[in-house]
Amino acid sequence: MKKIIAKQEACMGCGICEVHCTVAHSKSKDIVRAYNSEKPKPISRIRREVNKPVSFAIQCRHCEDAKCVSACLSGAMQKDQKTGEVTHNKEKCIGCWTCVMVCPFGALVMDKEGHVVAKCDLCQGLTEPACVANCPNQALVFKEVKS
Amino acid sequence: MAKYVIVGASAAGIAAVGAIRKVDPDGAIMAITEEDCADYSRPMISDLVSGKADLSKMKCKTDEFWKENKAELRLGKKVVSLNLAEKVVNLEDGEKIVFEKLLLATGGKPFVPKMEGQEKDGVFTFTNIAEALRLAAKIDRIKAKSAVVIGAGLIGISVTEALMKRGLKVTVVELQEKILSLLLDAKASGIVEAVIRKAGVDFATGQSVQKIIGRPENDGAVGGVILTRGDLVLCDLVIVAIGVIPRTELVVGTNVKINRGIVVDNFMRTSEPDVYASGDVAETYDFILNQNRSLPLWPLAVLEGRVAGANMAGAKTSYEGGTNMSSLKYFGIPIVSIGLANPTEDPTLEIIVKQDLEHNVYKKLVLRNHVIVGMTLVNCIERAGILFNLMKDKVNVKKFKQDLLRDDFGWAVLPVTMQRKMGVVQ
Numbered sequence: 108m109k110k111i112i113a114k115q116e117a118c119m120g121c122g123i124c125e126v127h128c129t130v131a132h133s134k135s136k137d138i139v140r141a142y143n144s145e146k147p148k149p150i151s152r153i154r155r156e157v158n159k160p161v162s163f164a165i166q167c168r169h170c171e172d173a174k175c176v177s178a179c180l181s182g183a184m185q186k187d188q189k190t191g192e193v194t195h196n197k198e199k200c201i202g203c204w205t206c207v208m209v210c211p212f213g214a215l216v217m218d219k220e221g222h223v224v225a226k227c228d229l230c231q232g233l234t235e236p237a238c239v240a241n242c243p244n245q246a247l248v249f250k251e252v253k254s
Numbered sequence: 255m256a257k258y259v260i261v262g263a264s265a266a267g268i269a270a271v272g273a274i275r276k277v278d279p280d281g282a283i284m285a286i287t288e289e290d291c292a293d294y295s296r297p298m299i300s301d302l303v304s305g306k307a308d309l310s311k312m313k314c315k316t317d318e319f320w321k322e323n324k325a326e327l328r329l330g331k332k333v334v335s336l337n338l339a340e341k342v343v344n345l346e347d348g349e350k351i352v353f354e355k356l357l358l359a360t361g362g363k364p365f366v367p368k369m370e371g372q373e374k375d376g377v378f379t380f381t382n383i384a385e386a387l388r389l390a391a392k393i394d395r396i397k398a399k400s401a402v403v404i405g406a407g408l409i410g411i412s413v414t415e416a417l418m419k420r421g422l423k424v425t426v427v428e429l430q431e432k433i434l435s436l437l438l439d440a441k442a443s444g445i446v447e448a449v450i451r452k453a454g455v456d457f458a459t460g461q462s463v464q465k466i467i468g469r470p471e472n473d474g475a476v477g478g479v480i481l482t483r484g485d486l487v488l489c490d491l492v493i494v495a496i497g498v499i500p501r502t503e504l505v506v507g508t509n510v511k512i513n514r515g516i517v518v519d520n521f522m523r524t525s526e527p528d529v530y531a532s533g534d535v536a537e538t539y540d541f542i543l544n545q546n547r548s549l550p551l552w553p554l555a556v557l558e559g560r561v562a563g564a565n566m567a568g569a570k571t572s573y574e575g576g577t578n579m580s581s582l583k584y585f586g587i588p589i590v591s592i593g594l595a596n597p598t599e600d601p602t603l604e605i606i607v608k609q610d611l612e613h614n615v616y617k618k619l620v621l622r623n624h625v626i627v628g629m630t631l632v633n634c635i636e637r638a639g640i641l642f643n644l645m646k647d648k649v650n651v652k653k654f655k656q657d658l659l660r661d662d663f664g665w666a667v668l669p670v671t672m673q674r675k676m677g678v679v680q
Binding site: 182215 | 307553
């Protein structure tokens with residue numbers, strides 16, 4: 108499947124990926140509204156990790172044997188057998204954080220306002236995930252990898 | 255007759271169905287449960303009582319699951335005995351079902367100690383959907399205002415939150431001196447207890463209930479409890495949430511070896527050929543204690559059920575093991591506790607702690623020979639999975655030990671060789 112890969116040597120740790128992820132997952136798709144007024148507040152599913160001089164972005168790896176899926180208490184987290192995507196159904200999520208406890212990447216985000224988990228959905232509907240499309244230094248690439 | 259018969263259709267039983275089908279596309283599968291409803295999320299019964307979830311939200315599989323997996327589900331059927339010599343399962347209604355491979359996924363049952371007055375109307379346990387529905391209906395019918403919850407473990411705290419959300423005044427009685435004593439040390443327990451007290455819950459720790467008393471107008475209905483020190487707590491309901499014990503009664507008297515739960519190997523095989531067990535009824539491998547034990551936890555039951563199913567169908571799959579691991583969401587204070595989170599004095603253990611009590615933040619790691627063997631995170635759990643992974647892989651963390659408690663802890667502080675190996679970066 109196609110996955111988002113981080114190139115550590117190209118990442119400046121600017122955080123623009125987080126901004127575009129937030130906007131892409133907002134209702135308005137408008138940067139000002141997404142950050143200033145939208146309720147519930149949209150949140151980024153990608154996380155910039157910085158330990159100078161090292162920096163890179165991380166988000167759900169859509170694991171083959173996804174720990175979050177087997178651990179999920181409510182059935183909200185599923186592995187799509189056709190696309191390979193690990194999907195998350197917000198309506199079914201109970202915010203028990205069991206997936207957070209077991210994700211080896213620490214890639215799940217706690218939406219504390221909504222009491223549910225938020226995660227990368229590879230920007231379904233867009234030709235390329237927003238983080239990849241908007242990275243100013245091509246530190247994120249979207250490419251076919253062996254699962 | 256079915257090639258594969260599974261007794262119990264909750265976490266382990268359902269996981270086994272899927273796993274069998276992956277290996278054996280055709281062999282007949284039958285899952286039998288005495289419950290009227292299968293594949294619901296058991297940990298969500300508190301959400302059912304609080305009103306946060308209904309039955310459809312609690313379903314963890316789609317309605318097509320059984321059909322897609324060509325598995326027969328027998329609801330409301332109780333297995334009363336096993337004839338392992340002839341490979342027969344006997345149902346209460348007299349039906350006999352012949353199997354080739356049997357999985358016992360009967361789960362646990364609530365432990366209820368002897369208490370005077372425990373037969374009174376208004377005493378509940380809290381481990382399945384039928385009990386949760388009865389409790390919710392009772393609250394409405396008698397317009398319950400107050401409850402005593404016996405036990406301040408996972409189930410006790412979850413039902414306490416649900417009752418509070420329904421407007422009941424709750425008093426939690428706990429025999430240990432602190433709440434969540436199997437998961438948390440005194441410090442973490444104290445933080446959480448203060449948060450829950452602030453929400454309006456009372457605690458009576460270091461005590462148990464010696465007697466459940468009736469109401470002045472009706473002695474047959476719950477009116478209160480008398481604690482061991484003699485205190486009287488008036489209440490409309492009593493919920494016994496002390497813990498669960500493995501439901502081994504089906505194999506008592508057979509050759510299947512039982513300790514506390516059913517003894518299994520890492521392939522989920524019992525001591526009898528073609529008989530498997532997994533989930534809360536079994537004693538499975540704890541990779542921290544390096545021994546098998548009863549670990550009644552939903553995510554582990556799923557993993558165990560998968561292993562059982564794969565092996566029943568002929569694939570050789572070994573269980574990687576689990577440990578005592580829980581994530582709690584109650585009362586708005588997220589907690590993760592894994593492994594030896596609260597060890598007794600032990601000179602071979604090193605404990606590192608970081609806390610910010612003003613914000614109810616507490617982080618504690620327990621290490622042995624520079625390997626994480628236990629952890630507690632209160633109110634800062636988002637990177638818990640990374641630490642759990644280091645623990646599970648028994649990674650030597652000597653070189654970056656102090657970084658593990660940094661506020662900005664994440665993959666960036668871990669060695670680049672590990673980042674590459676995990677595919678975090680290219």
